Amino acid sequence: MMGKRQIHLSAYLVGTGIHVASWRLPTAKRNASIDIEYYKQLAQTAERGKFDIAFIADSLAVNEASHPNILNRFEPITLLAALAGATSKIGLVATASTTYHEPYNLARLFASVDHISNGRAGWNMVTTGDATGETGRNFSRTSHVPHDQRYVQAEEFIDVVQGLWDSWEDDAFVQDKATGVFFDPEKMHRLHYKGHHYTVQGPLNIGRSKQGQPVIVQAGASESGQQLAARTAEVVFSHVKDFERAKKFYHSLKSRLPDYGRTPDELHILQGISPIIADTKEEAEAIYEQLHDLLLPEQGLRFLSGYLGKVDFSTYSLDTPAAEVIFPEENGIQSHFEWMTELIRQKNPTLRQLYALLEGGSNREWIGTPEQIADTMGKWFAQGAADGFMFIAPILPQGLDVFVDKVIPILQERGLYRLDYEGDTLRDHLHLKKPLNRFRVRDKQLTERR
Amino acid sequence: MMGKRQIHLSAYLVGTGIHVASWRLPTAKRNASIDIEYYKQLAQTAERGKFDIAFIADSLAVNEASHPNILNRFEPITLLAALAGATSKIGLVATASTTYHEPYNLARLFASVDHISNGRAGWNMVTTGDATGETGRNFSRTSHVPHDQRYVQAEEFIDVVQGLWDSWEDDAFVQDKATGVFFDPEKMHRLHYKGHHYTVQGPLNIGRSKQGQPVIVQAGASESGQQLAARTAEVVFSHVKDFERAKKFYHSLKSRLPDYGRTPDELHILQGISPIIADTKEEAEAIYEQLHDLLLPEQGLRFLSGYLGKVDFSTYSLDTPAAEVIFPEENGIQSHFEWMTELIRQKNPTLRQLYALLEGGSNREWIGTPEQIADTMGKWFAQGAADGFMFIAPILPQGLDVFVDKVIPILQERGLYRLDYEGDTLRDHLHLKKPLNRFRVRDKQLTERR
Numbered sequence: 001m002m003g004k005r006q007i008h009l010s011a012y013l014v015g016t017g018i019h020v021a022s023w024r025l026p027t028a029k030r031n032a033s034i035d036i037e038y039y040k041q042l043a044q045t046a047e048r049g050k051f052d053i054a055f056i057a058d059s060l061a062v063n064e065a066s067h068p069n070i071l072n073r074f075e076p077i078t079l080l081a082a083l084a085g086a087t088s089k090i091g092l093v094a095t096a097s098t099t100y101h102e103p104y105n106l107a108r109l110f111a112s113v114d115h116i117s118n119g120r121a122g123w124n125m126v127t128t129g130d131a132t133g134e135t136g137r138n139f140s141r142t143s144h145v146p147h148d149q150r151y152v153q154a155e156e157f158i159d160v161v162q163g164l165w166d167s168w169e170d171d172a173f174v175q176d177k178a179t180g181v182f183f184d185p186e187k188m189h190r191l192h193y194k195g196h197h198y199t200v201q202g203p204l205n206i207g208r209s210k211q212g213q214p215v216i217v218q219a220g221a222s223e224s225g226q227q228l229a230a231r232t233a234e235v236v237f238s239h240v241k242d243f244e245r246a247k248k249f250y251h252s253l254k255s256r257l258p259d260y261g262r263t264p265d266e267l268h269i270l271q272g273i274s275p276i277i278a279d280t281k282e283e284a285e286a287i288y289e290q291l292h293d294l295l296l297p298e299q300g301l302r303f304l305s306g307y308l309g310k311v312d313f314s315t316y317s318l319d320t321p322a323a324e325v326i327f328p329e330e331n332g333i334q335s336h337f338e339w340m341t342e343l344i345r346q347k348n349p350t351l352r353q354l355y356a357l358l359e360g361g362s363n364r365e366w367i368g369t370p371e372q373i374a375d376t377m378g379k380w381f382a383q384g385a386a387d388g389f390m391f392i393a394p395i396l397p398q399g400l401d402v403f404v405d406k407v408i409p410i411l412q413e414r415g416l417y418r419l420d421y422e423g424d425t426l427r428d429h430l431h432l433k434k435p436l437n438r439f440r441v442r443d444k445q446l447t448e449r450r
Numbered sequence: 451m452m453g454k455r456q457i458h459l460s461a462y463l464v465g466t467g468i469h470v471a472s473w474r475l476p477t478a479k480r481n482a483s484i485d486i487e488y489y490k491q492l493a494q495t496a497e498r499g500k501f502d503i504a505f506i507a508d509s510l511a512v513n514e515a516s517h518p519n520i521l522n523r524f525e526p527i528t529l530l531a532a533l534a535g536a537t538s539k540i541g542l543v544a545t546a547s548t549t550y551h552e553p554y555n556l557a558r559l560f561a562s563v564d565h566i567s568n569g570r571a572g573w574n575m576v577t578t579g580d581a582t583g584e585t586g587r588n589f590s591r592t593s594h595v596p597h598d599q600r601y602v603q604a605e606e607f608i609d610v611v612q613g614l615w616d617s618w619e620d621d622a623f624v625q626d627k628a629t630g631v632f633f634d635p636e637k638m639h640r641l642h643y644k645g646h647h648y649t650v651q652g653p654l655n656i657g658r659s660k661q662g663q664p665v666i667v668q669a670g671a672s673e674s675g676q677q678l679a680a681r682t683a684e685v686v687f688s689h690v691k692d693f694e695r696a697k698k699f700y701h702s703l704k705s706r707l708p709d710y711g712r713t714p715d716e717l718h719i720l721q722g723i724s725p726i727i728a729d730t731k732e733e734a735e736a737i738y739e740q741l742h743d744l745l746l747p748e749q750g751l752r753f754l755s756g757y758l759g760k761v762d763f764s765t766y767s768l769d770t771p772a773a774e775v776i777f778p779e780e781n782g783i784q785s786h787f788e789w790m791t792e793l794i795r796q797k798n799p800t801l802r803q804l805y806a807l808l809e810g811g812s813n814r815e816w817i818g819t820p821e822q823i824a825d826t827m828g829k830w831f832a833q834g835a836a837d838g839f840m841f842i843a844p845i846l847p848q849g850l851d852v853f854v855d856k857v858i859p860i861l862q863e864r865g866l867y868r869l870d871y872e873g874d875t876l877r878d879h880l881h882l883k884k885p886l887n888r889f890r891v892r893d894k895q896l897t898e899r900r
Binding site: 021023024025026028030031034036040059060061062064066068070071072073074075077078079080081082084085086100101102104105108109111112113115116118134137138139140142168173175177180182183185188197198199200201202203205206207294296299 | 471473474475476478480481484486490509510511512514516518520521522523524525527528529530531532534535536550551552554555558559561562563565566568584587588589590592618623625627630632633635638647648649650651652653655656657744746749
């Protein structure tokens with residue numbers, strides 16, 4: 001039964017935090033991004049905060065300019081499997097690419113984590129932007145797959161994966177010891193998928209979990225990304241940082257759902273936020289300044305270059321107005337370009353300022369006291385900008401600790417957030433129904449027609 | 451320091467056991483093959499027995515004839531990651547295919563488990579035999595890759611994977627908070643691999659673990675399989691069940707090592723055994739008969755068909771002498787064919803008998819009391835047939851429990867087996883050196899030449 005609409009939360013877990021200088025803080029843990037006990041503690045903290053999701057992002061290439069916390073990192077799906085044993089309720093979501101995996105392998109990996117975690121897995125499906133070509137060069141490709149083609153492929157990919165996840169009906173494995181019948185052959189289904197990119201027979205060698213299938217998470221903001229999400233996503237993680245733009249995106253995506261016979265509550269939109277929280281606004285601002293001071297100028301330019309797809313900044317000074325720089329758009333991550341363009345239009349920053357804006361400090365509403373952060377969250381949630389938030393702490397573990405200890409109780413008091421988990425699976429937390437097995441539905445329809 | 455040569459052991463963990471009827475026993479756990487707590491207990495039992503390895507096999511396709519314990523199973527690498535948290539010493543090895551993965555993805559998955567387990571991971575590298583074509587049809591392939599071509603590809607694949615594992619020198623991530631230097635660029639290495647099948651730039655986005663690199667395990671018995679193993683394997687799991695043939699294989703493989711500048715102790719050969727153990731020989735024989743009685747005839751033929759690559763037995767009766775049946779050899783698993791041919795030559799069985807022989811009861815030396823099993827193990831170990839054993843229990847968990855409780859202590863008393871783990875990593879258990887980083891070696895050589 002659906003109760004009152006409440007905020008959903010996902011905790012983005014990445015080493016010492018999303019701020020590129022977070023590792024330089026005196027309290028930052030060395031080798032945090034590759035420390036399994038550290039990650040288990042982060043996930044346990046998020047679970048203590050009753051988060052819906054512990055989220056692990058990914059990339060398939062690094063270079064000298066990469067964020068320190070992603071240079072040396074766990075592969076996300078194995079990390080989920082390890083976190084499953086250290087937690088018991090929180091959903092476990094990892095990013096994986098439709099462009100660089102075989103659907104049969106990926107379907108298995110997530111189905112396996114879904115069983116290992118007793119129905120708590122989710123897949124953040126990405127097509128992998130690769131403006132620099134470095135990812136393709138790790139996968140024996142001479143050129144990267146262009147944006148629109150990646151989405152055509154992704155549409156097929158998800159149909160294969162979800163079809164394979166239904167290879168076995170829930171009661172297929174009868175295991176009748178007396179007669180020796182292990183499974184009911186009528187309840188094993190071969191997919192026989194034939195598409196342009198994929199031809200996959202099935203069945204998968206793993207059955208459905210307690211929640212039926214892993215939850216589908218996406219983040220694509222482009223036109224083709226939104227179409228795919230409207231058809232298939234159950235959670236959308238959005239990077240929009242500006243309130244008005246966030247509302248626009250929220251409305252745009254939700255209004256596409258009826259085209260696919262879906263209702264608005266079948267897809268949750270989580271807006272990415274990176275709050276800096278302290279007992280007073282001044283203290284929070286001081287933390288922000290401390291982080292900013294730890295940035296090296298060349299790191300700023302390297303970050304900008306990586307963020308936008310290897311732009312050559314060598315002829316520019318840090319004080320060049322960003323509006324004077326020519327940014328090539330081809331093949332980059334569209335949401336990055338859109339957000340940058342918007343910032344340049346609104347604030348006319350120098351490159352130095354642009355970097356600071358992009359690196360998380362862009363919206364001063366997210367720097368403040370626990371009450372102020374809870375207010376802003378409440379506003380975004382109530383006014384149609386978000387169903388919840390992807391909490392991307394600038395500093396870990398402190399940012400998550402303070403959020404759980406100080407902001408969560410305020411949200412709970414205000415009735416905006418669960419007091420405890422009400423179910424055991426990720427679908428339970430998200431109030432998403434266990435999906436029916438598509439073959440069972442089909443067979444039933446066939447029977448009824450006869 | 452190398453001590454006295456001792457037996458190495460790997461525990462093959464698969465649901466209710468390798469015997470195809472094991473799930474029908476009254477004590478057999480329902481859904482064992484997909485029960486994470488059950489697998490954790492198996493791994494903990496093996497760790498209590500001081501096993502070197504907990505081993506998870508794999509396949510990339512199932513059909514109606516598949517072994518019940520593999521129809522609905524965990525993906526092995528995620529399973530290792532989950533088992534890592536439930537154990538602290540035992541090595542964790544999983545099977546993965548060079549034919550159906552991208553090397554960059556696979557390198558990450560195993561490197562990640564190696565970190566998650568603090569240096570206990572190993573990769574059982576297989577090329578995946580696929581006589582029926584079913585595997586290829588799960589991976590958008592119109593035809594399966596022929597045996598020899600698979601091995602050519604595998605030779606490249608492992609060079610890419612091991613090269614990527616050395617992307618970062620052990621001290622690359624200096625993390626100097628004062629200066630803001632996160633890593634030493636001189637200690638990041640791009641692989642720039644260019645082969646016939648793979649072109650991979652690197653670096654990998656994960657560094658080396660405590661043991662340097664995951665241990666390489668293989669099982670190929672063919673000529674190209676032995677060549678690959680002699681060059682790259684550190685553990686070889688052999689399916690040879692006959693003592694004389696096992697000695698021949700052992701000698702053949704070990705004698706190839708000098709061609710690659712390797713010494714015999716750099717590669718351990720583990721012979722697969724499926725003992726049935728009880729307090730008296732008669733009780734053990736009774737367990738064997740009980741299992742045999744639980745077999746359905748059609749399961750026997752289905753097993754044979756699957757084992758040999760979808761042979762059509764429909765025109766044969768169960769009492770047909772196997773020697774009269776024509777078995778097509780193309781694309782099947784060569785060691786299966788060789789073993790079957792040998793059995794037919796030696797024992798002239800009917801199809802019914804052939805099935806029983808192939809299904810584990812072939813060598814009566816492995817049915818008996820703990821002393822008798824320890825005797826046979828000691829003989830194989832001392833007389834040049836094995837460095838240790840892949841223990842493939844017909845019945846789980848009972849087969850492993852009794853082995854650990856009753857056989858291990860005898861081996862220990864005889865000085866043939868460790869009393870406790872002497873180190874923390876899988877390489878420690880196997881007395882394998884932590885491999886030097888190839889780029890560091892290369893750079894050092896270049897410097898010395900100057």
